[in-house]
Amino acid sequence: MEIKWAPNAFLRLVLPLMAGILTYLCTGEKLPDLLPIVAGLTLLFVAAQLWSARQPGPAATDAAGLLAIVVLYAAGAALTQQATESRAPDHLYRFESRVEFYRAVVDDYTVTRPATYATTVRVSAVRVAGQWQPARGGIRVSIPREEGVGAPEYGDVWLVRGAPAPSKPPLNPGEFDYRRYLQYHQVYHQQFIHPDQYQKIATAPPSILRATAMRAARVLDGVFRQYVHARREYALASALVLGIKDEVDQETKQAYANTGTTHIMAVSGLQVGLLFGAVTWLLGRLPGRRGPWFRLVTALLGLATIWSYAFLTGLSASVLRAAVMFSFIIIGRASGRQTSMYNLLAAAAFFLLCYDPYLLCDVGFQLSFLAVLSIVYLQPRIARWLQPQAYFLERQRPWQPKTVRKSWQWLGKGLDYVWQATALSLAAQVATFPLGLFYFHQFPLSFLASNLVAVPISSLAVYVGLGLLALKGVVATVGLLSTGAAAALDWLPQLVARVFEWMIWLFNEYIFSIGRLLPGALISGIHLTAPQTWLLFAFILTVLVFLRLRRLPWLGVACALLAVLESSRVWAAHQLAPDARLIIYSIPRRSVVGFWQGAAAEVVTVDSLPLTETERTYRIVPGSIQREARQVNHWVGWRGCPVPARVAEPGLILAAWRGLRVAFVSSRLSPARQPLPGLQAIVLRRNARVRPEELAATFGTKAPVVFDSSCKSWYVARQDSLLQVAGFQTYDVTTRGAFTVQAGP
Known part of the structure; x- marks a missing residue:
């Protein structure tokens, strides 16, 4: 090739x-x-x-x-x-914990969570030893949602007391590396800020254009809130058209992820492409469209449309990326030359990476360009496999009634549209398949059934939603001249809103029904390392080269790559099979221990309260995927658990597993207790009121003392120094991550 x-x-x-x-x-x-x-x-x-x-x-x-x-x-x-901002001599890293106060501006959208607001602030100055000095750095901050505490707004300038902490690494095996994610966005610190720790002292948006765009997006969101009454449909309407996903519940997000339709809720290339296609189609109906002026008018209107939409959606990163990509395509077409689509995509990627090299690490950037590249190359080739329109046109005969011939014609056109959409969806999946496994550890086999119906309906819903916004704009303009006329015309946006809400309900119900009808269509729990992902990409590429050149050596290379990939997975499973370890997890305010043997585990919630679905999904499941676990049992308390454990006395539980002996201490120890040496760990729970001399008398000082996540920070700070003076080694899972003990052979 x-x-x-x-x-x-x-x-x-x-x-x-x-x-x-x-x-x-x-x-x-x-x-x-x-x-x-x-x-x-x-x-x-x-x-x-x-x-x-x-x-x-x-x-x-x-x-x-x-x-x-x-x-x-x-x-x-x-x-x-x-x-890389951290290299700057005035970066926050240089000041460490010496910061007394800092001045920062809110520089991102605010994410509304059940109990907190989360956003990013950019530091401009810090006070150290009573002296203010310039500084820079991003901090991911959270503030509690309390009465009287408003959501942070872009451009708010804060004065904050206290020093931020460096972002924490992953605390549990396989957990998402949020620290690295933040660093790719030039954010190296995190801080939970209480309402009495900060004060808004000014408003100075870093970008007036972006501040205006974000306000415009919130105004348009208010239109959907006014006219789309069902809460779930309103949340999806705002996500579909404006990219605002604050109100989308976790169940809906999971349903879309399980069916491979998450892209519907992310304002990006789909919506921008729909707008450009609509403008091109409308202009194509005009007379004289073959003249040279037509290309220029089409390009200018196309650019104006997609960049206006990017502005109205708050200039979010995904929309900007799609707008830049389509801008290069529009300019390439307007030039009148035979411009390669691959060259246009490469040009868009080149300029985006020159602007921000860290975009290369962005999952959306990777998926967008790979999907478009795959569609450009593969979609026409897959579409040529079948020719439904030509097939049904051949079924027409001169003696057939006109209605029969028309039926053949329309049937051919309908099936051709379905096949073209199928080819597009298949082409997009070929290139994004390895990344989907690497980042999300799952592959939805139902993606074809989901996208063939949901994408057309959602695409029409985008047009209807934009029409609703346009109608509301017209009514609001009329309202400036006559309040009565605006009230009389309000039935128009209400009617369009009903259609819009019904369409959103329809494709949302379809997505949920696919999940219910095909519960086994989601292959999950797949773990790929980075080298294995590259091997999978190389295998796909060599197969495509073989199909293009029809030369057997390329097929041999593809088979060799597949053999190496599968061998690496088999070897990893072989290495993991004898691995046995005990893990004290770091889960806020919880006491959780896991006993892992190869791909099987017994996970015990020691505090007799079951883990929530969120805790299990984000803290336990990533490690299970990493080990490609086949059997993970969760136990609430020790009752029924196959791991031998006994209550030695109130507040003391002794567990023994594969040569490991662990004590869980949650209250004072009996002074008359016999010594219990030979432990591999002593776990302190619930701020256990024990003195170092009691622990030493009962267990000796060889076993490390582990503070699990149910212990408060003040308790850990007090006990840690006392225990170290007494000769113990200590470990705090809240700050240092999960504690692991390897079992013997």
């Missing part, structure tokens, strides 16, 4: 740029300042280019071209280095 580089010039630019970005992400801390190196390489490239222009033959030109690739590679690493 030969790549034609001439019409795909940006492919030669974006690939080394991405390689440089990946290099810095892997080894960035070890690299020196790269700007002088890039400057030197650039000068060398200019000299080589001037030299090659005077030399006959392609050798000199090829050398200059290779040097250009090296320059772009170094530029990718340098751009990422410069975009």
Whole structure:
């Protein structure tokens, strides 16, 4: 499969740029300042280019071209280095816990949670030792939702007392690395702020344009809140058209994830593409559309439409990414040249990565470009497998009644639309399949059934929802002139809102019905490492090359890659089978211990309260997926649990498992108790009122003392120093993560 580089010039630019970005992400801390190196390489490239222009033959030109690739590679690493905020000499990291106060501005959307508001603030100054000095850094903050505490708004300037803490690493095995996610967004600290810790002192939005866009999005959200009365349908309406998902409940999110239709709720390429398609279709109905002016008018109106929509949705990152992508496509079409779609996608990716190299780590960025790339290449090829329209046209005969011939014609068109949509959905899944397994550990087999119905209905719903907003705008404008006329016209948006609400209800019910009718269609619990994901991508690519060239060596390479992939998974399972370990989990305010043997586990909630679905999903399940667990049993308390455990006395439980002996202490120990040496861990629960000398007399000082998550921070701080003085090693799972003890063979 030969790549034609001439019409795909940006492919030669974006690939080394991405390689440089990946290099810095892997080894960035070890690299020196790269700007002088890039400057030197650039000068060398200019000299080589001037030299090659005077030399006959392609050798000199090829050398200059290779040097250009090296320059772009170094530029990718340098751009990422410069975009890494933590390298700045005035970053928050340099001040550590010495910060007394800091001044910051709210620089992100506010996420409304059941008990808290969460947002990101950007620091501009800190007070250290009584002196104010400039500083920078992002902090992910949470504040409680209490009476009298309003949600933070973009542009609020705060004065905050206290020092933020560096973001915590994952606290349990396999848990999502939220710290790394924040770092990719240049946020390195977190803080829970009580209402008496901060004060709003001014309003100074970092971007007036974005502040206006966010206010516009909230005003439009108010229109949906006014006219769409059912709560679930209102939440989906706002998510579908505006990308505001604050009100979407967890059950609905899970249902869409299980059927492969989460993209419907994320305002991105689908909505932007629908708008561009609508503008193109409307302009296509105009006379004289073959003239050169038509391309220019189409491009200008297309750009105006998608960027206006991006503005009205609050200029969110996903919409901006899609708007940039479609802008390059629009400009490429308007140029009138035979522009390669691959080159346009590469150009969009190139400029986006130059603007923010860390976008390469963004899941949405990866999925968007891979899906579009796969659709451009595969969708036409898959669509050629079947020709339903041609098939049914051949069924027409001159002697057939007109209604019969029309029926054949419409049947062919309908089935052709269904097949084209099927081909598009299949093409998108081919490239995104490995990432779906890597990031989400599941694959919905029902994605075809879900998307074939839900996407067309939701697409129409987008048009109807935008029509509702436009009608409300007209009515509001009329209301400026005449209140009575506005009230008389209000039935129009009410009517459209009823249709809109019904359509949302319809495709939402369809999604839930797919989940109920096909409960086994979701393959979950799949764990892929990063190397295995690359192997899967390589396998898919070599299969595509084989199908294009029809040469057996490529099929052999594909089979070899698949064999390596499966061998790595079998070897990982073989290595894990004899692994036995005890894990004291870090789950806020809970006492949870897991006994793992290979792919099986007994998870005990020691405090006799069952784990919530959220606690289980985010704290226990990731580790289960990592070990590809086949049997995980959850026990509330020790009753019925196969792990031997006994109550030695009130407040003391002794558990023994595969040579490990662990004591769980939740109250004072009996002074007359016989010594119990030979333990592997002593777990203190519920702020157990025990003195170090009591623990030493009962268990000795060799076993580490573990504070589980049911212990308060003040208790840990007090007991930790006392126990260390007494000769104990201590471990706090709340701050250091889950405590693990490896069992013997």
